[in-house]
Amino acid sequence: MPKDGIGASTKRREDVRFLTGNGNYTDDINIRGQAYVHFLRSDVAHGTLNGVDTSAAEGMPGVIRIFTGEDFAEVGGIPCGWQVTDRHGEPMQEPAHPVLARGKVRHVGDPIAAVVAETREQARDAAEAIMPDITDLPPVMDMKEALKDGATKVHDDLTSNLCYDWGFVEENKGAVDEAIKNAAHVTTLELVNNRLVPNAMEPRVAVGDYNRSTGDHTLYTTSQNPHVIRLLMGAFVLGIPEHKLRVVAPDVGGGFGSKIYHYAEEAFCTFAAKALNRPVKWTCSRSEAFISDAHGRDHVTKIELALDADNNFTAVRTETYANMGAYLSTFAPSIPTWLHGTLMAGNYKTPNIYVNVKAVFTNTVPVDAYRGAGRPEATYQLERVIDKAARELGVDPIALRRQNFITEFPYATPVAVEYDTGDYNATMDKLSEIADLSGFEARLQESKARGKLRGLGVNCYIEACGIAPSNLVGQLGARAGLYESATVRVNATGGITVMTGSHSHGQGHETAFPQVVAEMLGIDASMVEIEHGDTANTPMGMGTYGSRSIAVGGSAMVRATEKIIAKTKKIAAHLLEASEADIELKDGQFSVAGTDKSVAWGDVTLAAYVPHNYPLEDLEPGLEETAFYDPANFTYPSGAYACEVEVDPDTGKVTIERFAAADDFGNIINPMIVSGQVHGGLAQGIGQALLEQCSYDSDGQLLSASYMDYTMPRADDVPFYQVDHSCQTPCTHNPLGVKGCGEAGAIGSPPAVVNAVVDALQRAGHSNVTHIDMPLTPSRVWSAMQG
């Protein structure tokens, strides 16, 4: 067995640099001669931009140049990477998204001008002296109001504020309507999936650099996918071919989706570095991040669940209003549609499902994927409505779920996806054990004795991860493929460098990826090093999101390593004077089957680079292979979660007393890292359920615009979690049998929390409380208890 192979909880090698202050984040990068940019941003939500008077600012100390929208008239806008087709077969409405505002400002934070100066403070000083001439327009804030006839339009050149009206599956609508009409019972729930601000702890940073003598551009940026930025910005915005544009995402301090997208500031720094022939650096402040990073969620939904007389689910029908914000961010249109509608079957064999989504433009920050992206919204509404149905029918919510579980695989849902594997009863059984559900009654009494209301919430989830088959997403409107790549470079003395398109920003690729290679070759993981994040030395990759790194990127690495094995076996066969078919690789030794003849890994790799005794007529020297892997299907992690809360009846304050998560991620490479991913997702889900509330007022001003008002989960808001991933039904279509684990915690946890709070209130006699919208702040819970 290799040291630190698959299944080992290997300590993370990246930790030493992070723990000793030796990480290299984008803001740690300073280039000699760099200038600093400060963006003047709109402080009104909606207005006509009549002009920008920069005259007072031009001559201020340190000012190098001031840019406005007019300077970008000749370059492209920020592109959207996904085109959704609506119910009627028409393409979505797609507005222009200029780098700097032109003609109009459309949300608080919309960049109007950019000042490049010798120092940060000088740039900010000058920005304050710029006078934008803005005529205020009524802000478009409420999605349903925005769709009314005569509503003010966010984009004057579009026909309305409707981006698209999507029906899925449109052909099924009649059957779904019919099933609901004929149902024995229909449970209806209207709910809000609250808008969130991603808040990776590292704010975004961009440093643009340009070499006039070679014409080479370099952008250092806080990205989850440097190649995607290179493609989007190079091809669609600035017209720079890939071979003249290098994008580097060094250590990145978390992303959670918010660092997938191509942002205007990246294009600006790249553009300005050439225009000024100087490196240009932008460091986002947290306050600025709140009004410029893409937000997440923000759905308003009505869901109906129909059941027959035996409590079998017969139909699900939903109508959702999805907030796009003022512009279409990179993946925005796909989130409420293909990442949401396709998951509406959940873990259940509901035969009839229809999903309607109206995506709406408003004068708010653009909304895009945030950890889970569409799947938390699907899970939340489904698992809440099931809980409500169980209560209405007077049946046990777990039994109702079990009765409707999908139990045979593969299973083709009525919403276009095919689950390859799963065992939902197994994860529910495991949950029951780790959550000690049988002990709940005793804990309830104990809470009661202390004057607290206790509740238990349980739910399931399913997600589609390992994003995604390119041919499928192409049909669905993606303007990119979603494969992944790896180059495995074996050096002469046997050490290995793997260059992967998957970027690591907390997921631990530098530790987990070598475990796979070590396992395959039978060598120590310490002989394998991972390089990622620099388009100059990694193959084209699509990046890290959608729980895809190990399922797609890892599979590419497996394929490349298989090529290495095939070639080294040929070399070994030559060295051992044996037939290639007889060569076995085990524990880093090549041996001839049935003999004691063998040659070590290092001897073979050396022969590849010192080909003195080498089959040069059949084989190239060197040992380096690249593979691209395009998945055949999504992967379908699933699980069951349980939350126990206490509610203070006097104040409405909710505390999480216990949280248990039983997940099925298929095979697992590094259990320690997987648990860590779940823990983090749980805290984000608990944050969404109890704490995080991105609120605008009716004027379009962001009320929760800093950590003074936007509640981030802290150590004392959460308990130790019980997590388990021993239920494993391996993925059938990727070589590792892995499913991905990055988003599960954030997808599965919000309904568990809300179910638990409603349970606590119901048990305490508040029978009128059937739902409270997230976040369940003390004041909301207290108000609900007042009736």
Added chain:
Amino acid sequence: MAQVSMTVNGKPASGDIEGRTLLVDFLRDGLGLTGTHVGCDTSQCGACVVHVDGKAIKACTVFAAECEGSSVTTIEGIAAEDGTMSKVQDAFQTHHGLQCGFCTPGMVMSAEALLQENPTPSEAEIREYLEGNICRCTGYHNIVKAILAASGQDVSKIAAE
């Protein structure tokens, strides 16, 4: 511009500063000690925690000028000269108390301060002490576990992995 002198990680350090130069800017830009991070501008996230004269403070909320003559320890000064990590650093690695690493320097500096004040803190005391350190990755589980372990307490009963 004025001059400021202080001791940073045991070595004398000085440089030119403005009145408005924050300690964190002096450390990062003036001394190149980029381990201390800035994650917010309202003094809440704690990514910038350093020790000034033995006390944990937020380097983004103190002016460099006010640290004249002080002794400052940053994350770069926690491991031994030969690179051996401290008990806290080692426990963070052993128990996977970090993911993206951005909040980590502040977490470690707060944890070191906590253990100096209270060598065997309870779980509740640790969670309360970390009120001013925000982490978005770990859900805090393994951070709290790591600090318990660094204080020599048995963590084997806390959900493994």
Added chain:
Amino acid sequence: MYAFDIERPSTVSDAVKLLKESDENQPLSGGQTLIPTLKQRLAAPEKLISLTGIDEMKGICEDDDGRLCIGAATCHADVAAGAGKYPALAALARQIGDPAVRNRGTLGGSLANNDPSACYPSAVLGSGATVVTNSREIAADDYFQGMFATALEEGEIITEVKFPVPEKACYMKFEQPASRFALVGVFVAKYADGVRVAVTGASEEGVFRWTEAEEKLNSDFSSSALEGMSPPADNMISDLHGSGAYRAHLVGVMARRAVDAAH
């Protein structure tokens, strides 16, 4: 931040002299509120006069009347550790901000700012403490004059606060979950000559005395004396963390809990 200079005088009189040099000069104590404000460019001082180097403004002692006297530049952590004679006050200091903030933030800074959600004003008002400045002594009842407004004049510096020590007292804080300031904080103190109840976080007018509760507690110092009571919601702060009605309700809850826990 706008540009400014920093001076670090070592005596109160030097600090006052520097402050009076210009209307645009401003004192800087722990800076835990002022520095974030400066970052937002909501203040533009010409010079900041740092009070952190003035030793005579630091420390905790007892005066001849048995009052606990705390130097205005004493940080919250030092009050938490050193105000053992007045446990409710030490406990309040321990609940301000977070450990790193408590190592910098000061009593004087908090009082001079008089944030409507700050903890300290409730202790000062609830104790009937005396705010001592470089030029005079101000009774707590006269000191607080509404949200961010105090009796301090330009160039006047708080040097010390004298707290009469009650028979028993308690501070109950219900945190605003994001900022961790008080959404509602109630300080109850029972003295030989009567009970004082001060409320922070709740009112548009800043910290205030809940006299109706004081009257009830004067005749019966028990939480049952306050049963069902809460102050009028009219002037209460309403924001995304809670309505005025919710805050008014919380004042009643926190006051009853403070009475029960007072020691």
